[in-house]
Amino acid sequence: MAYNFKEIEKKWQDKWYKEGTFNASTDYTNPKKWYGLIEFPYPSGQGLHVGHPRSYTALDIIARKRRMQGYNVLFPIGFDAFGLPAENFAIKNHIHPRITTEKNIAHFTEQLKSIGFSFDWSREINTTDPNYYKWTQWIFIQLFKHGLAYKATMPINFCTGCKVGLANEEVVNGVCERCGSPVIQKEKSEWMLKITEYAQRLIDDLDDIDFLEKIKIQQRNWIGRSEGAEVKFQITGTSDNLEVYTTRPDTLFGATYMVIAPEHKLIEKYADRITNMPEIEEYKRQASLKSDFERAEINKDKTGVEIKGITAINPLTKKEIPVWISDYVLSTYGTGAIMAVPAHDERDYEFAQKFNLPIVQVLDDGQSLVKDGAMVGDGIHINSGFLDGLNKEDAIDKVNKYLEDNNIGKKKVNYKLRDWVFSRQRYWGEPIPMVYCEHCGWQPIPEEELPLKLPEVEDFEPGENGESPLAKMEDWIKTTCPVCGKEARRETDTMPQWAGSSWYFLRYMDPHNNNALASKQALEYWSPVDWYNGGMEHTTLHLLYSRFWHKFLYDIGVVPTKEPYQKRTSHGMILGDNGEKMSKSKGNVINPDDIVNEFGADTFRVYEMFMGPFDQSAAWSMDSIRGCLKFLDRVWNMQTMLVEGDTYSKETESMMHKAIKKVTNDIEEMKFNTCVSTFMTMVNEFYKLKRINKAEFKTFLTLLNPFAPHITEELNKLAGFENDISTYNWPKYDEAKTIDDTIEIPVQVNGKLKATINVLRDTDESSVKIAVYDNTSVQNAVKDKQIVKEIYVKNKIYNIVVK
RNA sequence: GCAGAUGUGGCGAAACUGGCAGACGCACAGGACUUAAAAUCCUGCGGGACUAACCUCCCGUGCCGGUUCGAUUCCGGCCAUCUGCACCA
Numbered sequence: 001m002a003y004n005f006k007e008i009e010k011k012w013q014d015k016w017y018k019e020g021t022f023n024a025s026t027d028y029t030n031p032k033k034w035y036g037l038i039e040f041p042y043p044s045g046q047g048l049h050v051g052h053p054r055s056y057t058a059l060d061i062i063a064r065k066r067r068m069q070g071y072n073v074l075f076p077i078g079f080d081a082f083g084l085p086a087e088n089f090a091i092k093n094h095i096h097p098r099i100t101t102e103k104n105i106a107h108f109t110e111q112l113k114s115i116g117f118s119f120d121w122s123r124e125i126n127t128t129d130p131n132y133y134k135w136t137q138w139i140f141i142q143l144f145k146h147g148l149a150y151k152a153t154m155p156i157n158f159c160t161g162c163k164v165g166l167a168n169e170e171v172v173n174g175v176c177e178r179c180g181s182p183v184i185q186k187e188k189s190e191w192m193l194k195i196t197e198y199a200q201r202l203i204d205d206l207d208d209i210d211f212l213e214k215i216k217i218q219q220r221n222w223i224g225r226s227e228g229a230e231v232k233f234q235i236t237g238t239s240d241n242l243e244v245y246t247t248r249p250d251t252l253f254g255a256t257y258m259v260i261a262p263e264h265k266l267i268e269k270y271a272d273r274i275t276n277m278p279e280i281e282e283y284k285r286q287a288s289l290k291s292d293f294e295r296a297e298i299n300k301d302k303t304g305v306e307i308k309g310i311t312a313i314n315p316l317t318k319k320e321i322p323v324w325i326s327d328y329v330l331s332t333y334g335t336g337a338i339m340a341v342p343a344h345d346e347r348d349y350e351f352a353q354k355f356n357l358p359i360v361q362v363l364d365d366g367q368s369l370v371k372d373g374a375m376v377g378d379g380i381h382i383n384s385g386f387l388d389g390l391n392k393e394d395a396i397d398k399v400n401k402y403l404e405d406n407n408i409g410k411k412k413v414n415y416k417l418r419d420w421v422f423s424r425q426r427y428w429g430e431p432i433p434m435v436y437c438e439h440c441g442w443q444p445i446p447e448e449e450l451p452l453k454l455p456e457v458e459d460f461e462p463g464e465n466g467e468s469p470l471a472k473m474e475d476w477i478k479t480t481c482p483v484c485g486k487e488a489r490r491e492t493d494t495m496p497q498w499a500g501s502s503w504y505f506l507r508y509m510d511p512h513n514n515n516a517l518a519s520k521q522a523l524e525y526w527s528p529v530d531w532y533n534g535g536m537e538h539t540t541l542h543l544l545y546s547r548f549w550h551k552f553l554y555d556i557g558v559v560p561t562k563e564p565y566q567k568r569t570s571h572g573m574i575l576g577d578n579g580e581k582m583s584k585s586k587g588n589v590i591n592p593d594d595i596v597n598e599f600g601a602d603t604f605r606v607y608e609m610f611m612g613p614f615d616q617s618a619a620w621s622m623d624s625i626r627g628c629l630k631f632l633d634r635v636w637n638m639q640t641m642l643v644e645g646d647t648y649s650k651e652t653e654s655m656m657h658k659a660i661k662k663v664t665n666d667i668e669e670m671k672f673n674t675c676v677s678t679f680m681t682m683v684n685e686f687y688k689l690k691r692i693n694k695a696e697f698k699t700f701l702t703l704l705n706p707f708a709p710h711i712t713e714e715l716n717k718l719a720g721f722e723n724d725i726s727t728y729n730w731p732k733y734d735e736a737k738t739i740d741d742t743i744e745i746p747v748q749v750n751g752k753l754k755a756t757i758n759v760l761r762d763t764d765e766s767s768v769k770i771a772v773y774d775n776t777s778v779q780n781a782v783k784d785k786q787i788v789k790e791i792y793v794k795n796k797i798y799n800i801v802v803k
Numbered sequence: 804g805c806a807g808a809u810g811u812g813g814c815g816a817a818a819c820u821g822g823c824a825g826a827c828g829c830a831c832a833g834g835a836c837u838u839a840a841a842a843u844c845c846u847g848c849g850g851g852a853c854u855a856a857c858c859u860c861c862c863g864u865g866c867c868g869g870u871u872c873g874a875u876u877c878c879g880g881c882c883a884u885c886u887g888c889a890c891c892a
Contacts, residue, residue, distance in 0.1 A: 002842080042892050084891065156890070167890040214807060218887085221806055328804095332889095347804095416805095417889090424890065496890065536807075537887060544889095572808095573886080581885095610828075612815060616808085617885070624815060627828050630843095637843090665819090674817070677827035684827090687844085746823040751873045753823050780859095791872050797822045801872050 003636035005600030009710040013116055021726055022067070022118035024074040028525040034071040035526050036063045037505050037565070039534040039542075040078045040125075042497075043104035044085055048111040049582070050590045050608075050620065051574045055533050057605045057707075058571065058614060058670060060117045062531065064706035065667055067118075068730040074526055075118060076508035078125035079105050083497045084167060087428040090460040097428040097460075101128060111592060115601045116709055123511045127430075127500030132507060134451035135517040136499050137433040139549065140422075141444040142556060144434070148194045151442065154421055155263075155288070156466070158186035164462040165425040174289060185288040186466070190423035191432060191493065195548045199223050199415040202547055210567040212615075215539050222540040224416025229400055231339065231409035233258060233312040235270075236320055242266060242312050245334030245414055248341065249403065250395035252316050253384040254362035255339035258323045259304065259351070261331035262287040266323075267307070275309040280325060287327040302328060302351045314339075315408040316385065316399075326351065332418050362387075420545065422496060427460055427469040429494030437481035437488040446482050454494075468492045501542055502549040505529050505564060517558070524560050532565040535573070543568070569670060572616040574608075579619045590620050602708035603629045609672035609707060628676075632711055634683050635704070638692055639718055645693025652696055653737060655685060660733035663703045672707070679704055694719065699731045747772050748799040749781040757798075765792045772798050 016022060036059045041052055063075040086097035086104075105126065112119070125132055143149045157166040161181025170176065171183045195202075203223055206216045228247035235242055242258060260266055262284045271277060283305045304326030311320045328347055329338055342352035343361040352359050363379035378392040386402070387395045403409030423432070433445045433452045445452055455476045463471045470476065470492040481488040503517070509526040510518035534542075550564040575581055576588025583589065595604045607628040612618035648656045659678050666675045682700060686692045692700070697719055705712040705725045716725050740761065745768065747755045755777040759768055769792070772778055778800070785802035792798050 039892090044892085080892075165890070168888090169891040171890095218807055222888085224806095421890070426890090497892065498890095501892085535886095535892095537892080539807085540887070541889065542892085575885095579885095610815090618815075621815065621829075623829050631828085633843090673815095674827080677817075680827055744823080748823085748873070751822095751871095756823065789872060791822095793822065797873085799822080799872055 002633055003711065005602060005632075005711070008714045009114075009116060009601050012710045012713050013113060016116075016118070016726075017113060017121060020120075020122060021724075022063075022073070022075065023120045023122050024076075025072045027072075028521060030070075030072040032069075032071045033074070033525060033530075034063070034066040035074045035505075035509075035528075035530045036066070037076070037508075037529045037532040039538065040080050040501070040504060041108060042080050042083055042085075043101060043108045045089065045100065045104055046584075046589075047104075047107055048592050049574075050592050050595070051571075051582075053115055053592060053604065054574055054608045054614075055535070055571045056112075056115070056117050057608055058672060059531065059533050060119075060605075061609070061667060061672065061706035063118055064709065064726070065730060067726070068702070068728055070729070074123075074508065075120060076123045076125075076511075077112065077117070077119040077121065078123075078504060078508065079108065079127065080497065080501050080504070081105065081126050081128040082429045082495075082500060084170075084426070084428075087426055087460060090428070094460075096456075098128070114596050115592070115604060118709070123508050125504060125507050125511050127504065128428075130451040130453050131514070133430040133500065135507065136430050136495065136503070137450050137452055138447060138517065139503060139553070140430075140495070140499070141433055141447060141450075143193060143552060144442075144444050146552070146556065148197065148552065149422070150192055150194070151189055152192045152419075153187050154190045154192070155185040156188045156190075156425070157183050158466055159183050162462075163464055163466055165466045182289065185290075188423075188425070188466075190421055191434075191491075193420040193422050193548075195420045195544070196415060196417055198548050198551055199225070199417050200413075201551060202417075202544060205547075205551075205563055209563050209565065211565075212569055215536075215543070215568055215570065218536075218539045219544060222417065222544065226414050226416075228412060228414060229403060229409050230335065230412045231315065231403060233315060233321075233339065235266075236311045236313055242323070242337055243335045244337045244339045245412060246339055247414075248344070248396075249399045249409065250381065250384075250387060250390075250392060251341040251344055251362050252314070252339065252399060253381075253387065254341040254343050254360045255314055255317075255321065256342060256352070256358040256360055257321050257340045258312050258337060259326050259329045259340055259348075260307075260323065260337040261329045262325050262327055263331040264325070264336050266310075266337075267325070270310055273309045274307055276305070276307070279305055280307065283325060290327065302326065302347070302354050304328075304351060304355065306355075315403075315406075322357070324351075324355070333416060334414055417544075420498075420548075422499070423493035424496050425462060425466050425468045426494050427454070427457060429496065430454075430499055431470070431494055432491040434491040435479055435481060435488040436491070437484060437486060439486060440481050440483040440488075442491075443482050443488070468494060470494070498542060498545050502546040503553070505532075505546075506553075506559065523558075527559060528561045528563060529565045531567045531569070533569045533571060536570045539570070569615070571614055572612070572618060574611075575617055575619045577620045577622065582620075588620075595625070599625055599629050600632075600710075602711045603632055606632065606676060606707050610676040612673060614670045614672055631676075631680055631683065632708060634687070635679075635708075636711065636715065638683065638686060638697065639715060641686065641691045642697055642719060643691050643693050646695050648695055648699075649693055651689060652685070654740065655682065656696060656699060657733040657737040660699065660703065660731045661735075661738050664730070664733070667706070676707065679707075701725060702728050702731050743795050745795070746797050747775065747778055748797065749778070750801060751799065754778055754781045761795060765794075768792060768798060772800075 038056050038059050063073050067073050081101045086100045089100055090097045157171050159166050159176040159181055161176055161179040166183060174183060176183055203220055203225060226247050228245060229249035230243055230245050232241035232243050304324045307323045307325060310323050312323055314321055340348040342348040342359040344363055360383060362381055362384045364382045381387040381390050381395050400411050431452045431454055434442050435445060436442055455473055457469050460469050462469060477490045479488055479490055506518050510522035513519055546564055553559045554562050578588055580586055607625040610628060659682055662678050663675050701712040701716050702725055713725050742758050743761050744756045745759055746753055755775045757771050757775055759771055782800060782802055787800060788803050789801040
């Protein structure tokens with residue numbers, strides 16, 4: 001008898017969503033609160049991906065468990081709906097992104113509801129809703145007022161064919177993915193956010209929060225703090241300096257040439273002294289075709305051009321050294337210029353070899369001089385004047401002191417983290433609420449005027465020079481200066497999609513508030529997010545951006561906590577059945593609707609939890625999902641073996657307590673796959689016994705409920721229990737009943753298993769020894785051998801070492 | 804290139820702080836039920852040697868080496884695969 005999941009699932013979903021069963025309470029008196037957060041989806045035209053439910057089911061399980069444990073649970077959902085795909089679709093098909101977005105959200109909503117997540121739908125948010133982005137704009141204005149938003153000229157990817165700024169993703173092998181025209185780096189004035197000002201705090205405060213260690217490591221590496229020094233090299237024949245940043249100022253005596261990034265301003269400044277300008281211009285043009293990433297990647301073979309007519313002076317050796325430009329030096333890191341120490345840096349070594357530049361060794365590791373590569377380890381200083389004979393640390397201290405005393409440099413902490421480029425030359429994003437006045441400069445619009453609504457346009461094509469489509473809306477652009485009242489012009493760029501997702505978790509706490517992004521009480525009660533689960537791919541961007549915004553909001557007194565998320569975990573990707581990432585072009589996409597139709601939501605959920613370790617990627621398998629349907633069928637058929645009983649039977653008591661303990665703990669550790677194994681083992685056991693009593697059934701259904709909420713509620717009802725499982729308390733276990741009285745002890749001889757013996761728990765060694773040597777297998781294994789040593793680990797193992 | 808991860812049967816995997824490798828599931832094989840098939844239920848299932856069968860023995864957690872009574876687990880060195888790299892979300 002197979003169970004009718006279609007009817008059952010529909011019935012319970014209708015009940016939950018009609019009654020608001022899982023809505024968070026606004027009664028803030030319950031001191032036990034739990035806020036679980038999943039990354040809200042981008043409502044793409046393709047619909048829900050089978051990867052979404054993996055993360056959602058996981059936190060849904062935890063949320064359902066927490067409710068049964070007496071918590072007031074906030075488990076919200078919304079849509080991150082601004083973004084490129086809707087806009088590109090609009091350009092192609094002339095359909096307003098708002099319309100596509102609405103349609104997609106409706107589809108997503110239906111799909112999410114069909115899987116039975118216990119979301120609080122009354123708090124649904126949408127980043128494209130003016131009532132939402134009003135507050136995104138408000139936060140931007142606060143950032144501006146506190147000096148954390150500024151304008152700077154930055155390069156963007158520009159398609160020479162479409163005349164449009166492109167996302168990195170839209171650039172494939174240096175050409176536009178749509179039209180195939182070459183993409184160049186074009187300078188553009190952009191809004192920037194000073195995330196770098198928070199770099200140190202973003203590192204330090206990781207110590208107080210419960211993020212997976214690999215996430216913390218990745219964030220620290222991304223922020224990339226390094227300690228070093230800034231050193232001035234005099235430009236020969238001028239009073240001007242070329243400044244570099246180095247983490248190894250102690251190797252300064254080995255700096256035999258300098259390299260600056262192609263974009264470095266020195267070139268313009270000394271254009272009249274440079275004698276090979278055309279060559280340099282050509283090199284710069286070539287470099288502008290590559291992104292930073294390509295430069296680093298394709299840079300197996302170093303390229304560069306010497307700047308003729310300019311040299312610099314090594315401040316320690318006083319020698320005149322050449323200055324080169326090369327794209328292995330990035331303008332975005334440090335000062336955009338380096339001192340090259342070819343004897344002790346791989347890249348410098350390669351470069352020096354190729355262009356025949358002098359290599360001076362200043363570190364001696366005691367064994368080898370430079371042979372076929374740079375010696376990058378730490379050695380004792382040689383050829384280094386006053387640093388000779390010192391080790392790395394002492395030399396750094398000494399040289400730093402010397403640099404400071406002589407005003408040629410100073411200690412400096414540097415970060416790889418760069419400021420956040422916040423402008424997009426696009427239509428489908430939050431308008432940046434700024435106006436430019438000839439007299440007053442950039443000014444935010446008055447806060448009473450928020451939201452600054454995205455105006456209706458007819459044409460989604462970008463402007464001639466890659467401006468946002470808003471740049472063509474003269475009527476909208478023309479405005480008055482909020483300070484002096486004279487004519488002013490609006491910013492026409494919009495915000496990146498990261499903006500709306502940097503604070504959405506705050507809005508869920510109080511989503512309909514018109515006077516603040518959320519009320520003080522709501523923020524006080526629900527903050528911080530107790531558990532945030534999402535993909536590893538968001539570790540360095542979204543997660544850092546939102547931590548940055550949150551810290552800023554904390555600084556200005558808007559939010560009560562320093563950190564937005566107390567705990568962060570991550571799920572692995574779901575791959576196609578061929579082990580590759582799902583994509584239309586590979587034809588390996590699995591549609592969640594098909595799965596729900598064919599197997600039901602409960603099977604879908606159980607399968608996604610069972611398919612492998614939660615934090616690792618897993619390939620989809622249609623065979624395995626059938627196994628999960630079979631498991632639920634077996635669960636369904638257990639109602640035919642139901643017998644009376646209000647306590648666990650003797651045969652199952654130990655198993656029941658162990659299972660409650662295991663499931664209770666494994667859910668907390670996100671070991672959902674072993675929870676499902678436990679359920680399967682229990683079912684196998686009840687089938688062997690050919691009966692299950694009511695007490696056992698009730699506990700079993702309660703444990704399984706977070707994983708398979710529909711079938712368990714239905715069985716609970718059919719078994720005649722009065723209330724819904726959603727109102728139950730989470731089952732409790734008795735520790736004493738999870739401990740077995742007798743234990744199987746493996747006996748090894750030289751580390752190889754020879755026998756197992758049964759002893760009472762905590763039996764002392766001498767009694768165990770008697771039992772061990774009583775065993776014939778053991779006797780045979782040690783016969784004619786000399787016993788060297790015996791190791792007994794209580795209740796664990798007995799190992800005999802023989803010769 | 805930089806950063807993070809992963810590697811265990813035919814397949815997905817399990818193994819709590821170093822202690823019986825392969826729980827649970829899939830696939831496969833055999834049996835029961837059935838006129839038959841499907842479904843369901845029961846049993847077996849890492850590889851090899853020996854055996855009528857049991858027993859027994861050897862090998863086995865990507866590769867090489869180390870620590871240890873004992874290593875999937877710890878250490879060193881390799882190899883392979885996956886993910887991210889700042890305008891995709």
